[in-house]
Amino acid sequence: QQPVQSPQAVILREGEDAVINCSSSKALYSVHWYRQKHGEAPVFLMILLKGGEQKGHEKISASFNEKKQQSSLYLTASQLSYSGTYFCGTFDNYGQNFVFGPGTRLSVLP
Amino acid sequence: NAGVTQTPKFRILKIGQSMTLQCTQDMNHNYMYWYRQDPGMGLKLIYYSVGAGITDKGEVPNGYNVSRSTTEDFPLRLELAAPSQTSVYFCASRQYSGTGYEQYFGPGTRLTVT
Numbered sequence: 001q002q003p004v005q006s007p008q009a010v011i012l013r014e015g016e017d018a019v020i021n022c023s024s025s026k027a028l029y030s031v032h033w034y035r036q037k038h039g040e041a042p043v044f045l046m047i048l049l050k051g052g053e054q055k056g057h058e059k060i061s062a063s064f065n066e067k068k069q070q071s072s073l074y075l076t077a078s079q080l081s082y083s084g085t086y087f088c089g090t091f092d093n094y095g096q097n098f099v100f101g102p103g104t105r106l107s108v109l110p
Numbered sequence: 111n112a113g114v115t116q117t118p119k120f121r122i123l124k125i126g127q128s129m130t131l132q133c134t135q136d137m138n139h140n141y142m143y144w145y146r147q148d149p150g151m152g153l154k155l156i157y158y159s160v161g162a163g164i165t166d167k168g169e170v171p172n173g174y175n176v177s178r179s180t181t182e183d184f185p186l187r188l189e190l191a192a193p194s195q196t197s198v199y200f201c202a203s204r205q206y207s208g209t210g211y212e213q214y215f216g217p218g219t220r221l222t223v224t
Contacts, residue, residue: 032210032213044213047207095211098143098158098213099155100152102152
């Protein structure tokens with residue numbers, strides 16, 4: 001079952017912060033975050049494996065609450081280069097079949 | 111190290127025609143995936159492979175076939191193309207990074223069926 005993401009879209013000014021949420025009705029064993037710029041392929045950002053785990057990538061960090069079956073991606077002091085669509089995703093129980101969320105479109109304006 | 115390569119980059123097909131989308135990776139990854147992405151939408155898994163000779167269906171396999179005769183190549187075959195197959199197709203391979211599996215994507219093939 002596909003994860004759910006919110007919001008669908010967000011517009012920021014450079015330097016502002018944003019939070020993107022990902023949740024699932026099924027148990028999540030891991031959450032993967034990807035960013036896709038317009039006309040390009042998705043690029044891996046980070047994986048979260050443990051409950052409550054937080055990770056960082058540049059000024060982008062994420063948390064994972066496995067009990068609530070949700071993950072959040074935090075973009076701090078956003079830059080123009082952060083614009084794109086952010087997808088969360090997860091593997092099935094066997095670690096083979098991968099399902100992406102519908103994506104959150106982030107636009108950072110100068 | 112070229113990573114994941116896909117050919118062609120663009121293709122226009124007529125309804126009922128067939129074609130093969132090529133995908134090659136030079137990273138010796140066992141797992142490979144085919145996704146489709148419709149305009150403004152997320153990626154949906156078509157087929158995946160856990161190694162040479164082993165393939166399995168994903169979420170949207172109808173109208174497609176795959177084969178995996180070598181570790182490097184994972185072609186996707188479209189038989190009897192339909193307008194609903196107009197999409198961007200991405201191939202990916204994955205590796206274990208120490209904390210989990212990362213997927214590496216090819217640049218995509220943009221397919222239009224008219």
